[in-house]
Amino acid sequence: MDKRDYYEVLGINRSATEDDIKKAYRSLAKKYHPDVSTEKNAEAKFKEVQEAYEVLSDSGKRTQYDQFGHAAFDQTRGQGFQGAGFEGFDFGDIFSAFFGGGARGQTQANRARPRKGADIQRRMTISFEESIFGKRETLKVPAYDECPNCHGTGAKSPSDIKTCSKCRGTGEVTVESQTLFGRTQTRTTCPNCRGTGKEIINKCPTCGGDGRIKVNKDVEIRVPEGIETGQQIRIEGFGNKGMFGGPNGDLYIVFDVTPSDIFTREGDDIVITMPISFSQAALGAEIEVPTVYGKVLLKIPAGTQSNAKFRIREKGATNVRSKVKGDQHVIISVITPQRLSYEQKKLFEELAKVEDATANKSAWERFKANFIKSKKPSA
Numbered sequence: 423m424d425k426r427d428y429y430e431v432l433g434i435n436r437s438a439t440e441d442d443i444k445k446a447y448r449s450l451a452k453k454y455h456p457d458v459s460t461e462k463n464a465e466a467k468f469k470e471v472q473e474a475y476e477v478l479s480d481s482g483k484r485t486q487y488d489q490f491g492h493a494a495f496d497q498t499r500g501q502g503f504q505g506a507g508f509e510g511f512d513f514g515d516i517f518s519a520f521f522g523g524g525a526r527g528q529t530q531a532n533r534a535r536p537r538k539g540a541d542i543q544r545r546m547t548i549s550f551e552e553s554i555f556g557k558r559e560t561l562k563v564p565a566y567d568e569c570p571n572c573h574g575t576g577a578k579s580p581s582d583i584k585t586c587s588k589c590r591g592t593g594e595v596t597v598e599s600q601t602l603f604g605r606t607q608t609r610t611t612c613p614n615c616r617g618t619g620k621e622i623i624n625k626c627p628t629c630g631g632d633g634r635i636k637v638n639k640d641v642e643i644r645v646p647e648g649i650e651t652g653q654q655i656r657i658e659g660f661g662n663k664g665m666f667g668g669p670n671g672d673l674y675i676v677f678d679v680t681p682s683d684i685f686t687r688e689g690d691d692i693v694i695t696m697p698i699s700f701s702q703a704a705l706g707a708e709i710e711v712p713t714v715y716g717k718v719l720l721k722i723p724a725g726t727q728s729n730a731k732f733r734i735r736e737k738g739a740t741n742v743r744s745k746v747k748g749d750q751h752v753i754i755s756v757i758t759p760q761r762l763s764y765e766q767k768k769l770f771e772e773l774a775k776v777e778d779a780t781a782n783k784s785a786w787e788r789f790k791a792n793f794i795k796s797k798k799p800s801a
């Protein structure tokens with residue numbers, strides 16, 4: 423089955439603000455909530471809406487989605503985040519958010535379900551050359567990981583883990599509350615064990631009972647060839663440790679490319695400005711042009727004007743998606759000499775005399791004549 427575009431699912435356009443996304447999501451979630459909706463396939467639609475919202479409400483994931491579409495999330499091995507996101511998602515939460523806690527009296531309780539760990543975003547600065555050729559670098563990224571002392575249980579020793587006395591291991595308790603609709607009973611997460619159904623007598627001294635500790639993880643970053651400022655990559659599973667057996671979050675690396683002194687990037691093309699002399703422009707020349715791949719000889723024809731553009735094929739940047747190389751554009755800048763040697767001055771004076779003799783019109787008049795000729799509408 424083809425996956426629908428997330429923007430289409432939420433009925434918004436690509437320039438939607440965070441607020442627009444939230445509004446669209448709230449009204450659709452209300453419409454399709456399986457507990458209240460009478461729509462056909464409400465549950466499937468609800469999940470679709472939920473999934474779209476998960477991506478578009480997270481600026482990191484949204485950028486990723488805008489760049490690569492659904493492929494951004496299912497190219498990776500194993501489960502994409504959408505499966506994981508659902509397990510962590512709780513119908514009870516959303517229900518109480520919209521209808522007021524427990525108004526219907528029987529929302530699903532917040533049992534301790536597997537929750538995906540939080541995603542982490544880091545920026546990485548690379549040089550212009552590194553952005554073209556890619557590179558590998560090991561970064562230290564602070565993230566929550568399983569506590570090595572208690573292996574995530576949060577207990578000092580296995581005998582410190584007991585069945586919760588308040589909920590007798592179910593992770594849920596029933597609370598009575600007064601609402602607009604009268605007295606209602608709600609099943610809710612056990613406050614004693616926070617839904618785990620387990621009580622810890624002596625907490626692990628390393629993590630203080632959390633089961634996770636902050637560590638600096640070594641992560642090998644493979645910078646793709648051709649990456650640009652603002653683009654990012656996702657490294658699955660290198661975010662924070664998941665909760666209650668849920669998968670780890672992901673690590674997003676956003677790149678900042680330091681500008682080059684001589685090259686400018688325009689899409690997949692690279693642009694360079696090359697100065698040439700009067701005589702090279704007039705007589706033509708073969709000049710050496712630097713490219714990121716080394717020097718290339720470029721033939722400049724006689725009579726080249728300033729700002730003339732030449733293209734050197736496939737000496738640009740590699741497109742991150744298509745892997746196709748762009749070109750290098752060479753913009754010519756004819757340099758007027760500012761200080762002439764005696765000899766140069768003499769030669770220019772000679773040249774000026776010849777120009778006066780050959781041209782019976784001034785340069786301006788010739789230019790004007792050409793301009794008007796070229797502007798004439800063709801018959």
Ligand SMILES: [Zn+2]
Pocket residue numbers: 569570571572573574575576577626627628629630631632633634
């Ligand atoms: Zn621990």
Ligand SMILES: [Zn+2]
Pocket residue numbers: 586587588589590591592593594612613614615616617618619620
């Ligand atoms: Zn409990």
